[in-house]
Amino acid sequence: MSPHSLLRLLLILFTVSTKVLAIRFLHSKTRIDLCESGSCGPSGKCVPFPHGARCQCAAGWMGAGCRRELSDSRTFTFWNPAGSCQDIYNSCDRWLQEGRCVWTRPFSSFFMDNCPLTCGVCRRAPGQKSLPIPLPPMLEALSWLVGRWKTQTVGRHSDRFPAPMSSGPYILDVQLSDVPAFDRPPLNISVRARTLDDTGFVEEEGRTPNGRDMVAMALVSNTGLMTIEEGELVGQGVLFLTTRWHRDFQQRTSDQMGDRIHLETVHRSFRALDKDTLEERLDYALRGQPGTQKRVSKRYRRTHDYLLL
Structure with a gap:
């Protein structure tokens, strides 16, 4: 050269x-x-x-x-x-x-x-x-959902998802999680209520196929209850979910009369009404009862914000 x-x-x-x-x-x-x-x-x-x-x-x-x-x-x-x-x-x-x-x-x-x-x-x-645990950029679109949310239900058998429970305080806790080395960053979601049953642990992951923000929620309980929900994040502050699979091995899901119920379809949505108010809506149909559609709505108040320094 x-x-x-x-x-x-x-x-x-x-x-x-x-x-x-x-x-x-x-x-x-x-x-x-x-x-x-x-x-x-x-x-x-x-x-x-x-x-x-x-x-x-x-x-x-x-x-x-x-x-x-x-x-x-x-x-x-x-x-x-x-x-x-x-x-x-x-x-x-x-x-x-x-x-x-x-x-x-x-x-x-x-x-x-x-x-x-x-x-x-x-x-x-x-x-x-x-922050003790930072929010990954991939989960910024769900930052409005992060926090500890509390509501109060009344009645002997209140309608709750995924199973009815006795009335009392109902706490939805959406926490930040340590980022795994070789997977999508998750959010840890837990539900607490005054009941002998444990609703379990929920993990949420985000992905964006075809330009849409999709969210999957999988719940596995030590009582045998399992659900898989998939949905779409619409805009900012609105999340729609559809239950793809639901099974209760102990068959303890019952209506107000104590009879066993079989869910046909379940649709759930979360909407941020303002900075500290979260609304959840539940629509479900019962198997063997054509034309029967039940709707439940509840509002949560944020009692703790994990994103505040």
Whole structure:
């Protein structure tokens, strides 16, 4: 190889490296089909890519639609989490040593979204608080559901899902969970009521096939009760679920007269009415009773917010 060819090769390598290191903007995790007005927050910019348009966030903003502010603990809208500068994964230090904060930027924002502190996207102010368990960017669309919700039911046999129980306080607890190393980040959901029966543990996972935000909820109880629900997250603050599979091995699901009931179809929805009010609606039909449709509605009040610093 001649000295002139070697010089040209070094110039090309230096030019490519310079282009990679000069990328300073941050793309949020949210893909949007159309660059509509305001879809990237108050100061973001919509940038088209071959794999779908993405939001280019201004300094101090990140997350879904650039609505997560990093400068303080304020939120742009009530369903967005507090803007604490902290990493999601414990592997961020190792990923930084491998250079993933730099060479992955042209085609992926995963490391910038999930390691903002380590990758230099944001800086933690002196005395700034952080969440014990951070909210992963993938779950930001469900941040309005996170919290401890409490309601009160009345009557000898109150209608509750997935089985009727005696009246009393009813607590729905949606908590953040440690992020697994090789799986989607989940939310831990538990239900507590004054009853001898345990409704069990619910895990929620999110995925986005065909551009839709889908949610799956699986419940397994130590009493033998199991349900699988699948649904769609519509807009911001509305979640629709349909029960795909329901089985009670001990056959203890009964109506007000104590008779055994067999569910035909079950539809459930959650809606955020405001910052601290959650509404749940339940529609179900009974097997062997054509045309019979029962509807139950209840409202919860948030008694604790896990996203407050």
